[in-house]
Amino acid sequence: MSKIAIIGGGIIGVATAYELAKLGEEVILFEKNYFGSGSTFRCATGIRAQFTDEANIRLMKYAIERWERLEEELGAEIGFRHSGYLFLATSEEEVEAFKNNIKLQNSFGVPTRLIDMDEAKEIVPPLNTEPFLAGAWNPMDGKANPFKTLFAYLTKAKEMGVDAREHTEVVALEREGDKIIAVKFRSNGKVESVKVDALLNAANAWAPLINEMAGLSRELVPITAYKHQLVKTEPLKPGQVEPLVCPPSWNDSYLIQDGEDGGIICGSGIEHKAKSLDDYEPTYDFLRGVLKYAVQIIPAIRHAHIVRQWAGFYAKTPDKNPAIGRLLDNFYIAAGFSGHGFMMAPAVAQAMAEFMTKGKSKVPLDWEWYDPYRFERGELRSSAFQIG
Ligand code: FAD
Structure with missing residues (x-):
């Protein structure tokens, strides 16, 4: 078992914490404000597979299958329904x-x-x-309640041992070669540090700032x-x-x-x-x-x-598709979700947790399509249709 840190307590960070705990990992989750305070609690509740490219259609078809079972799996009401x-x-x-x-x-x-x-x-x-x-x-498209969904994931994650810290801001990262070895965080005015084996940047709009803390350019993943x-x-x-x-x-x-x-x-x-x-x-x-x-x-x-x-x-991101994948040896990103992070969360979280721990995932997520290094290579995807 290794210690995995997640930065960002929106739906992506919280759902991934839950999925990692399900796989038996020790997880510490940092949220600088309150959980859901970023984009998640401001979203329009929509969930759809009606995209215009293969990668997003396949991912969302799978995500909707997860949404259907989520209430039972998390043991809490989340308000999901196939409203179309x-x-x-x-x-x-x-x-x-x-x-x-x-x-x-x-x-x-x-x-x-x-x-x-x-x-x-x-x-x-x-x-x-x-x-x-x-x-x-x-x-088969639908909607769900973002508040109930995030809290259902969070409650279950905590029950499974996730150390979920609110009002705790990550302020620096310690890097050795291509590895992040420690996360420095501030809570109640006090700065502390924790050694980590892996790290996920789930800070969405703030993700470029986290990348910079890891010694990468903000422009590597231009969000x-x-x-x-x-x-x-x-x-x-x-x-x-x-x-x-x-x-x-x-x-x-x-x-x-x-x-x-x-x-x-x-x-x-x-x-x-x-x-x-x-x-x-x-x-x-x-x-x-x-x-x-x-x-x-x-x-x-x-x-x-x-x-x-x-x-x-x-x-x-410039092509309005998220950046999902590995940035350094043990440093990963799932960020830049425009209007789609809520609907994609059940699939992306599972995929990311499996990828971080096993190097592969059974989720039909096209890693090449969402590759965070595609911007540096100048390889933009077709623009994902916007709106929630
Ligand atoms: P966020 O929820 O933004 O979470 C990131 C978190 O990281 C924040 O809470 C932030 O405080 C935290 N953070 C940042 N820096 C640090 C740090 N240094 N230390 C600790 N924590 C940090 N999506 C849909 O799927 N369907 C919709 O219908 C839909 N409608 C939308 C309508 C609106 C008006 C908006 C604004 C968005 C909508 N979206 C919709 C998009 C969706 O809300 C986002 O894509 C999704 O919530 C992103 O989740 P996230 O976890 O990646 O990011």
Whole structure:
């Protein structure tokens, strides 16, 4: 048994701590703020396999199979359900693009199909069908509660012996050759050090700072924080907007009904580069912009009060696919998840835990696709479709 440290107490770090504990490893998990305080608790709850490339489709198909069993495995309610994703086309060209994506997704066993607006209206009763020509519908996509999911993983991880430290910031790493040998951390103003056998950088938007502590360039894995925002309405009747609904050509705008309280969460591609890594200030241009689209998709939203607006980070690499893999002999990274870290977590955590301990994994994760050294080699992947 070796001692493995994880930096970052978001869904990726916490789920990986659990998976490592399951494999019998001794784990110490550091979170500088409170667990979930990064992007995880700000996310829109969405989970989908409707991607446009093989690597992300296969990974997410597997992840959804894990999501289905997670509640039973963790012994706690996480609010997962197959509520589906409905993408809406506004032009004939987009319908053709949907057909190609559907063909690709079907070839990996994802049951997406093209539907007409009558069927779309049955699935989402208050939908304004008028602007749309067709929908890409996968009923196996879904949503889950980020708060409950993170705490379910965390509780189980602690029960299995994970030393999970909140309000504990990693401030330096000690490196000998190509190995990280110790982690220095600050808690209650006191700096301490712990010897480690392996280390995972799961710090998402902050990951380049951790890489720098390891003596690597911040630019090796160039992750930029974009402020991504959401607004939420007061509760509407449950089951009205069960799936995530998104016309991609309307600036990636989307709506999804919160599975717990019935409020409609509205997002959009209206983004700003974050001024700093604590720039969570919501903006008025987003509020105006997102609602302009939201009321055209679901006109009833016009009558609902907005009860909340908030911002978090889409931590993006240049090709908007995460960096997952080994950086040094015993130093690993899983970061830069843009709008997909929540949905991918069950698969990525299992893959990373198996890779760190056995050098391989049974998860269908394409290590080459997500290779953290691809940026240095100038090998960008096709851009992963954004939104949650
Ligand atoms: P984070 O949750 O950001 O965790 C990283 C943690 O590292 C932070 O808590 C931070 O405090 C900690 N940390 C940093 N530096 C240090 C240090 N030196 N020492 C100790 N700790 C440190 N994804 C989906 O899958 N579906 C969605 O519908 C969706 N919607 C989204 C909507 C919004 C508005 C936003 C902002 C994101 C959305 N996402 C969605 C993206 C998703 O939230 C993220 O990809 C995911 O939460 C990333 O998890 P993580 O564990 O990698 O990072």
